[in-house]
Amino acid sequence: MAKNHRGKGLNSLPLHGRGECPVCKRTGVKLLYDIKAADKTVKVCKVCKSTPAEKLSV
Template identity: 60%
Template sequence: MSKAHRGKGIRTNPNHGRGVCPVCKREQVKTLYDQEVAGVKSKICKTCKAAIKNGKAV
């Protein structure tokens, strides 16, 4: 199974994939998941990705 969102695969991203999630506004979390939020494609954190997938409001 692929491990694209941890370890060696994220070393090429700026700040090793860490930043501020545009959905939940948490700081220094891994923002690795591409998602369209409010018509804009951006990278969000894992918990927001799961919440959007399951139809929960974040």
Template identity: 55%
Template sequence: MPKTKRGRVLWNLPSRGRGTCPVCAATRIKLLYPRTKTDGTAVKVCKRCAAAPQPRVDAANG
């Protein structure tokens, strides 16, 4: 049977969970992965940048 709730949580997020990634500057991409900068602030990044090295995340302007 199909799973009816798959992806349903995205509909409750602003802009359906999409935006501009602060690390790679990709536009209209899903920002679902939280990363923490060394100063303690959390930023949401795209799937490609979820595995980005920490210096790239720290240099992000988001």
């Protein structure tokens, strides 16, 4: 899907996709990216999506 992290598509997400990033602990960031860490999938922000899974402490 194109641009599924922008615009009206965000309205269907809880809190419009916003929340606290479990990796960088910033609040009010959009958590749009699913990454795999220790057999579970977590939502992280744009900045953290490229963080290697080994560096994640979640």
